[in-house]
Amino acid sequence: xxxxxxxxxxxxxxxxxxxxxxxxxxxxxxxxxxxxxxxxxxxxxxxxxxxxxxxxxxxxxxxxxxxxxxxxxxxxxxxxxxxxxxxxxxxxxxxxxxxxxxxxxxx
Numbered sequence: 269x270x271x272x273x274x275x276x277x278x279x280x281x282x283x284x285x286x287x288x289x290x291x292x293x294x295x296x297x298x299x300x301x302x303x304x305x306x307x308x309x310x311x312x313x314x315x316x317x318x319x320x321x322x323x324x325x326x327x328x329x330x331x332x333x334x335x336x337x338x339x340x341x342x343x344x345x346x347x348x349x350x351x352x353x354x355x356x357x358x359x360x361x362x363x364x365x366x367x368x369x370x371x372x373x374x375x
Contacts, residue, residue, distance in 0.1 A: 281319065289315045295309060295327045295329075296312075296366075297323065297324055298330075298331050299330060301335065304339075305335060307323045327361065329359065330360045331358070332358040
């Protein structure tokens, strides 16, 4: 059984690698389409990670994707860079935050 986006996002704080987030201060907005459409935002600051449903007023990076594709990326079933190159993942804003994002979590 695969996990829903809500379940995957709920697991993010426990999968967060705080020791790798020294100096990281960013807000990432997720805009999801498809089966589990909606908006979520991830705040990484002071080596902590919080995820919440809804739109953040000042994200540094916005990631747009189909919810099924994002679930595959978050679980390691799909490579994020490959998804980006295929147009399945769209990024707007601070690209360095996107590059660092996956290294801050255990898949």
